[in-house]
Amino acid sequence: MNIWPTDIRDQSTWQQFRLRVLVIAYMNDTSYLNSSGDKIQASINIATQFYHYHNVDINGKKSELIVINPKLPRDDLYIIIGRDKLKVQTTDKEIRYLGCYFSSSNSRKRSIKRIKDIIEKFLNPIRQKRITVGHIAYLINHILIPRVVYVAQLMTLSKNEWNLLFIPVIKLVKQICGLPRSYPISALYHQYILGINNPWDHICANQITSFTYLINSNSLASRSIMIRCSE
Template sequence: MIPLTKALERIKCPTDLINFIINLFKNRKLQVITAYGLSKGFYAGDGIDQGETISPLIWRIFYDPLLTRIKDIPEVGYRLITQWPSSEGTDINKTQHELKTSVVAYADDTAWIASNKKEMETIIGISNSFFKLNNIRINGDKSELLVWNAPKDVIKSIKMGTNNDLVVAKKPSQESKYLGVYIKSQAGSSHIVKRVKNEIKSMVNLLKYKKITESQVVYVNNVVLMARLEYWLKCTFLTQNQCRTLHNCMILLLKQKMRITKSANNNIFTHQGLVGMTSLLQHLRTAQYADFIVRINSQEWDGISTRIILRNAQLRAGLAGCILTIEPSKLLQVNIPNNFNFNILKDIKDQLFNFDAINVDDWHLDILDTTILDFLLQPNYNHNNTRLDHDLSERK
């Protein structure tokens, strides 16, 4: 228990509190409740038990020195960067906005993040020394490796765990589960959409032949199904048509239980003053809009990463004004696939919501000529002629 004691001393816990916590896990005698009464007592090994009320807090305190050590290595980790141009006269300067991350952890579920294989080996080497020091065994067979955009000549495998088990990278189309969220290295969200579709169908098949009322169907949909789908779709943008198509079979089930024709308008069933079923589109947009507003105002890494991604989107779209406050008509003309934050912002703008940016000038680009987007939005522009190509060639 010495490492735990040192970890508690590191965060300046009082001596009495340290002794109290250590005594909870030291020299414990346990008995098991059986059908025939209590078993004979036996001594448990020293350590933090899973499932204990205090375990998540204690594990975080104990694990924090390793996470801090990894985060403090400047040359290790993935960097999210945008080079933001600014012009003053003839001198061109660029301001760099950067976020570095090398680890994401919840309790003992840890994701190491690196820009290349050498960095990953450095992280694993440091973590293995920590685990060995504290007599913690890591099962390499339960570890998974995801690789994005690796060179073809790089061996996509790594050694993990106490026994140096070889972990081979998953194929781009294969997904991994981390904290209930499914991730794959291949671009796109088709795997999430497929999983959502199967979950809704499974729920419908489970309830189809049950003798339940429409109120029970609405409750299962609103309380059970929506919460599960919201979590899976935290970082997935679905269009209105996708949401309606996926959720339609659940509404058909409700119509069946109410003995109403299938051709009845779905608005009857999702109206909160009538049946009150929450649609997937309504629930998802409410949750994602709220999350976006929290992120964009956050000063932590979630807010920093969101703003960097939006800055990159603004540069890619060629928008001179702040992407958060620009008029919706311009933003709706831009399409950037697989950019979740941009698509959420675009959808918010489509609903005529607006933002008051405190540092709006920091997002402004000094563009001396007409942007391509402004040119395309001119009322007299004919999309079928070649004038745009001619003008662009003159401005190069």
């Protein structure tokens, strides 16, 4: 796919692509993203009018606002939403949206601690139960790893960091299997021994699959990726 111009300054080699997407949005789990508060407020006003015409109320108390790199004083960082004209002030706390967490400051330590808490919350009830090797492998592969990978999709962790986070899991697996601490971890990951998945391998496999699909498709996303790879 040759979409990169020979001379970027030659407008005759440029290509333009347009995409029209029809969207039906409801206020539940709806996010507004824009470069300024005025633009977001304008979008919210249009949505408020739509719901007003259909006699639908918006619960502004459940609305939250994040402002990244603000240029205005904190008191001026707010939006007005709903029929009652509720004022929603910006927050420095994390916001949970569709299972992921967002904040105005990307705190790496806080994100890693959350993953640790998820793993510990998963392991605590298992420590009190008698389960088989097959059960623990299934729970790790189909519940724990998809959960932590989904929560961590907004951050980048190295292979070593994932291995450190997974140490309590490996320790518990060895205890359940009656294995010594010196037992090689690679054997636990072997598909013909225990078959436990590794979160790092899971992430790499998903990203490679998605990337392969996109670069072999004929979509705007594919063209955008090819241009970025050529930069």
